[in-house]
Amino acid sequence: MFTGLRSRVHGSLKMYPRSSRKEAGRVILLALDEGEAIVKCLLLKVAISAIESLPGGGVCLVCRDNDGATLLTRELHSYVIDDAAKKPPNRPTAPLT
Numbered sequence: 001m002f003t004g005l006r007s008r009v010h011g012s013l014k015m016y017p018r019s020s021r022k023e024a025g026r027v028i029l030l031a032l033d034e035g036e037a038i039v040k041c042l043l044l045k046v047a048i049s050a051i052e053s054l055p056g057g058g059v060c061l062v063c064r065d066n067d068g069a070t071l072l073t074r075e076l077h078s079y080v081i082d083d084a085a086k087k088p089p090n091r092p093t094a095p096l097t
Contacts, residue, residue: 026069029081031058046072054081 026049030037034051037059041048046068052060058081063069073080 026063026066028061028063028069028072028076029054029058030061030072030076030079031081032076032079034059037061040076041068041072044068044071044075 032040034053037051038048041061047064048061049064050060050062054060061072063072
């Protein structure tokens, strides 16, 4: 009777804290222009959810699924920028009047 319950509890992700789980993200920062990034995604057949320019150059690319992000990271590893690149803030710097 308890074996079924035990296997469900031990197989659950609730057993591991969120910070210790390694999940691939869908966001990739690339040192490419928007046009080049879109062409590379089309050639690799990776669906894009969003794309935006970074202020220091390059693009922030959001893939539709983790598999596409993994494929892009593997194939375009020479263009991947580390997470130190800053995206512009979405909030206004001054209060709205």
